[in-house]
Amino acid sequence: MKSADIKGMLRYLGIVLVAEGSLMALCLVPALHFADGTVDAIGVCSMLTLAIGALLWISYARYRSIDDRRLSYLLVVLMWVVLNLFATLPLMATGATTSFTLGWFEAMSGLTATGATVFATVEALPASVLLWRSMTQWLGGFGIVLLVLALSPHLGINRYSLYTAEASGADNTGRRPVSMAQTVRRTLGVYLSLTAVFIGALWLSGLQLWDAVNLTFTNISSGGFSLSSSSISLLTPTQQFILAGAMLLSGINFTLLYLVFTLRWRQIGHKLEQVGFYLSLCLLAAAFVVGGLHWHHHLPWAEAARLGTIQTISALTTTGSVVDDTTLWWTPLTFLLLILSVCGGMAGSTSGGLKAMRVLILIRNARGILRSRLHPNAVAPLRLNGKPVSSHIRANVMVLFMVYGASLLLGAMALMLCGIGANEAVGASVGCLTGYGPGLGTSGGLGSYAAFSPSAMWVCSLLMLLGRLECMTVLILLLPRFWHR
Numbered sequence: 001m002k003s004a005d006i007k008g009m010l011r012y013l014g015i016v017l018v019a020e021g022s023l024m025a026l027c028l029v030p031a032l033h034f035a036d037g038t039v040d041a042i043g044v045c046s047m048l049t050l051a052i053g054a055l056l057w058i059s060y061a062r063y064r065s066i067d068d069r070r071l072s073y074l075l076v077v078l079m080w081v082v083l084n085l086f087a088t089l090p091l092m093a094t095g096a097t098t099s100f101t102l103g104w105f106e107a108m109s110g111l112t113a114t115g116a117t118v119f120a121t122v123e124a125l126p127a128s129v130l131l132w133r134s135m136t137q138w139l140g141g142f143g144i145v146l147l148v149l150a151l152s153p154h155l156g157i158n159r160y161s162l163y164t165a166e167a168s169g170a171d172n173t174g175r176r177p178v179s180m181a182q183t184v185r186r187t188l189g190v191y192l193s194l195t196a197v198f199i200g201a202l203w204l205s206g207l208q209l210w211d212a213v214n215l216t217f218t219n220i221s222s223g224g225f226s227l228s229s230s231s232i233s234l235l236t237p238t239q240q241f242i243l244a245g246a247m248l249l250s251g252i253n254f255t256l257l258y259l260v261f262t263l264r265w266r267q268i269g270h271k272l273e274q275v276g277f278y279l280s281l282c283l284l285a286a287a288f289v290v291g292g293l294h295w296h297h298h299l300p301w302a303e304a305a306r307l308g309t310i311q312t313i314s315a316l317t318t319t320g321s322v323v324d325d326t327t328l329w330w331t332p333l334t335f336l337l338l339i340l341s342v343c344g345g346m347a348g349s350t351s352g353g354l355k356a357m358r359v360l361i362l363i364r365n366a367r368g369i370l371r372s373r374l375h376p377n378a379v380a381p382l383r384l385n386g387k388p389v390s391s392h393i394r395a396n397v398m399v400l401f402m403v404y405g406a407s408l409l410l411g412a413m414a415l416m417l418c419g420i421g422a423n424e425a426v427g428a429s430v431g432c433l434t435g436y437g438p439g440l441g442t443s444g445g446l447g448s449y450a451a452f453s454p455s456a457m458w459v460c461s462l463l464m465l466l467g468r469l470e471c472m473t474v475l476i477l478l479l480p481r482f483w484h485r
Helices: 003-026 028-033 039-059 071-093 100-111 127-142 144-151 159-166 180-204 209-220 237-250 254-261 269-295 301-316 331-343 356-374 391-417 422-434 454-468 472-478
Strands: none
Touching (some): 003 071, 003 127, 028 127, 039 127, 071 100, 071 127, 071 454, 071 472, 100 454, 127 180, 127 209, 144 180, 180 209, 180 254, 237 301, 269 301, 269 356, 301 331, 331 422, 391 422, 391 454, 391 472, 422 454
């Protein structure tokens, strides 16, 4: 590893720290408006983050080139770890938590848009901390790497390798390649537009602007943090459905949304199969959940439809916002919600999970294998979006599926070794790895992870990072060959 490469990475770490410090400074607004006594703490944290970021950015400004492509993986992991370290500062400086472990867990949950929280009573937090939690999810949902590409478009490193190191679910099955600059502009434009639209919609529905801003930040990012321990269960049905719309759109490929919003109908055909699978899965799962709530819990059809549809969308998009205490629901319904979170939304969205594109490839690959057993001599290539899927993509999907499954099982085992019961360990492992947030037991529904031991919280934090970077980017750093010249 060359000295120039290290200095180049420090430069890009400085860029993201400046961005994080700038967002941190915005938390001074609610601190002053609500006079919550955190002005000094937030100001010091913001200035410290900005100063260190600016120092790194300016000191190594001329080191724009990183020659070793492998360092894309290391740089991405370092970005997330360093940003999480500084995101912990406001939580501790304001007294929201006095434990570094709790602060690290909450910050990691925010930046990875997971939504798992260690605060049993969210309402007691200072206004500045509430906004900071929401902003970490909004920033994490957009993506740290996309932030770097937006702030420093002329990278001296392969931009596509850097992008896929964070989002290996990137959809590369389209008909025509789209440059990284276009991808960043379109994603940022759609993200900002949706944020503004849903803030306005919630505000017009009667919600206070403060609540509208925070809830939009956390739901458009597929995060799930809320201003209340009751999540979104106390909102009006209209406001809940508005947030459900934000969740549903956040689970769709943002490039596709851009094409729809700009009326470029001829260019969206190659993604319709994925959209169809995503919406069909949501519809079928919602029908099952609504039926279960009506027949098993004897809820009126209207209430069952509202609760079942919104909670299904929340699970499929790995948002984690809760409209009812799902731990009291019929067990098959709770289990189905966890399965949906493993699937996740579309590639190129803010959702976590495996991504609908990969699940569709897995299903069609399995169907092709079964057909080959019946007709060994038949040649039927696996197709997606009307084009054959290469063996390279199929192999990548299979490997990631195996690694993802192994991570879930090992995560659950590690949590059991930390003293967590089997049922809750499995739920927490799924909730943290997929980015859904709620698990089972005390960590499910309207609960929190406050009862987890410090060691269990560190395991969950690792699972969140693995899930956000889709396992491979983190695990590749553990290979001895990675560190060889």
